[in-house]
Amino acid sequence: AQTVTQSQPEMSVQEAETVTLSCTYDTSENNYYLFWYKQPPSRQMILVIRQEAYKQQNATENRFSVNFQKAAKSFSLKISDSQLGDTAMYFCAFMRIYNNNDMRFGAGTRLTVKP
Amino acid sequence: DSGVTQTPKHLITATGQRVTLRCSPRSGDLSVYWYQQSLDQGLQFLIQYYNGEERAKGNILERFSAQQFPDLHSELNLSSLELGDSALYFCASSGGAGSTDTQYFGPGTRLTVL
Numbered sequence: 277a278q279t280v281t282q283s284q285p286e287m288s289v290q291e292a293e294t295v296t297l298s299c300t301y302d303t304s305e306n307n308y309y310l311f312w313y314k315q316p317p318s319r320q321m322i323l324v325i326r327q328e329a330y331k332q333q334n335a336t337e338n339r340f341s342v343n344f345q346k347a348a349k350s351f352s353l354k355i356s357d358s359q360l361g362d363t364a365m366y367f368c369a370f371m372r373i374y375n376n377n378d379m380r381f382g383a384g385t386r387l388t389v390k391p
Numbered sequence: 392d393s394g395v396t397q398t399p400k401h402l403i404t405a406t407g408q409r410v411t412l413r414c415s416p417r418s419g420d421l422s423v424y425w426y427q428q429s430l431d432q433g434l435q436f437l438i439q440y441y442n443g444e445e446r447a448k449g450n451i452l453e454r455f456s457a458q459q460f461p462d463l464h465s466e467l468n469l470s471s472l473e474l475g476d477s478a479l480y481f482c483a484s485s486g487g488a489g490s491t492d493t494q495y496f497g498p499g500t501r502l503t504v505l
Contacts, residue, residue: 311493319479320393321496367434371494378424378436378449379494 278303278370282382289358290390296343297353297385299368305329309371310344310351311379316364324366327351358389394418395484395497403503409470412500416463416484422446423465424485424494425457429478440465472504 279302289295301310312324327335327344334342339359343352355362368382394417404410416423425437427450436449440459451457454472459465469476479499486492 313496318498319501320498321481321483322393323493323495326493378439378447379426380436381434383433 278305278308278372278380280368280370280380280382282366282368282385284385285383286386286388288388288390289355291358291360293358294354294356295358295387297355297366297368297387299351299353299382301349301351301368301370301380303349303370303372305372307373309373310342311369311371312340312342312351312353313367313369313381314362314364315367315384316361321367325353355387360389360391363387363389393495393497395482395495397480397482397497397500399500400498401501401503403505404472405505406472406474408472408504409468410472410502412467412469412480412482412502414465414467414482414484414497416465416482417495420484420486420492420495421463422485422492423459423463424483425451425465425467426481426483426496427478428481428499429475432478434481437467469502474504477502477504 308329310327314322339356365384369379371379396415421442424439428434437451439447457467481499482497483494485494
């Protein structure tokens with residue numbers, strides 16, 4: 277079974293600084309997808325970024341980028357130039373490509389951006 | 392706005408009762424997923440439907456059931472409710488059954504069982 281671990285329950289960062297959220301996962305699959313979702317106080321789940329395991333290049337979306345280390349089964353999220361609106365819970369998620377496509381989520385990291 | 396809609400936003404009911412949560416997927420999406428987010432269990436997958444057919448089951452209790460209708464909207468039925476069923480229930484949709492499409496989430500239905 278796939279498991280996703282986020283070892284940092286809470287983190288904080290000063291506005292305009294950079295922060296990295298950690299995620300590790302366990303799987304025997306070779307092809308899969310990884311995601312970071314953001315859940316602000318509104319509780320809406322918002323996709324931040326997605327990484328295909330077969331791609332060596334790390335995904336980036338504006339101020340958000342990932343460091344995907346497939347051999348280490350590590351998938352960290354870097355937020356550059358942090359903004360107050362980045363304050364939220366961040367969930368790392370794993371999705372198989374074949375058969376069941378349900379996502380397995382980590383427990384989340386609560387990020388607070390301080391002014 | 393993800394394009395996925397869920398109703399109602401909030402639901403308060405008593406133990407032993409039955410409720411129905413409704414989800415409309417994004418236009419063109421054939422797959423619907425239901426997730427439960429509770430304080431002690433985190434986000435857990437319940438069930439997936441693709442074009443009207445059940446495709447995958449997760450940690451869904453026997454008291455819970457779901458279906459997807461011909462117009463692709465889905466309903467999650469929760470019966471014999473217990474206090475522990477209080478949670479945020481999300482619906483997500485994506486393009487296909489075994490698809491690699493990203494899942495987009497609705498705003499959720501907050502269920503409170505008193």
